[in-house]
Amino acid sequence: xxxxxxxxxxxxxxxxxxxxxxxxxxxxxxxxxxxxxxxxxxxxxxxxxxxxxxxxxxxxxxxxxxxxxxxxxxxxxxxxxxxxxxxxxxxxxxxxxxxxxxxxxxxxxxxxxxxxxxxxxxxxxxxxxxxxxxxxxxxxxxxxxxxxxxxxxxxxxxxxxx
Numbered sequence: 001x002x003x004x005x006x007x008x009x010x011x012x013x014x015x016x017x018x019x020x021x022x023x024x025x026x027x028x029x030x031x032x033x034x035x036x037x038x039x040x041x042x043x044x045x046x047x048x049x050x051x052x053x054x055x056x057x058x059x060x061x062x063x064x065x066x067x068x069x070x071x072x073x074x075x076x077x078x079x080x081x082x083x084x085x086x087x088x089x090x091x092x093x094x095x096x097x098x099x100x101x102x103x104x105x106x107x108x109x110x111x112x113x114x115x116x117x118x119x120x121x122x123x124x125x126x127x128x129x130x131x132x133x134x135x136x137x138x139x140x141x142x143x144x145x146x147x148x149x150x151x152x153x154x155x156x157x158x159x160x161x162x
Contacts, residue, residue, distance in 0.1 A: 009139045017144035025144050053128040055097070055100075055125075055127060055128040056100055056102045056103055056106070056121055056126040056127070057097055057099055057100075057103065057117070057118070057121055057127045057128070058098045058127070058128040058129070058130055059093055059094070059096065059097050059098075059127060059128075059129060059130070060093075060095065060096040060097070060129075060130050060132050060136075061091040061092065061094060061129040061130060061131050061132065062091065062092060062094040062132050062136040063087040063089075063090070063091060063092075064086065064087070064092045065085055065086070065087055065088070066085050066086055066087075066088055066092040067085065068085065069082060069083065069084040069085060070082075070083050070086060071083070086144075091131065092117075093114065093131065094132055095138075096138055102126075103117075106121060108118055108123070133148070134158070135158035135159060146155065150155065
């Protein structure tokens, strides 16, 4: 489904919800909302991969960026190559997931999703990776917030949807 069509359907649904007309009417709109969410999800590559792979989890994998400049140093202690904060040849968890209902079998009391549950699922080969090659940036620190806000203010926000 095209992005413009999804946006139009969503806008119509929002306008419709603003004129609440009772419980049955609300239930009907909830069904429309879930259907719209399903259509949107089906347009996301990670969700399509999830359906195809038939795993408990599909997670978005992104290349790890070095927080530092890295260099090659020869036997004479001379720097022969320098790269400022390059993408590394490692994949990391990008923080977006698609689960099937079997995930609840792995969520035990006291478990952390990304520690115990994902470690167990990985051993069972029940996690598929959707390798995202586009823009991704963490928002874990104040510095990250400042950098993302600067991109937004400059009009250079790759995540913005018009």
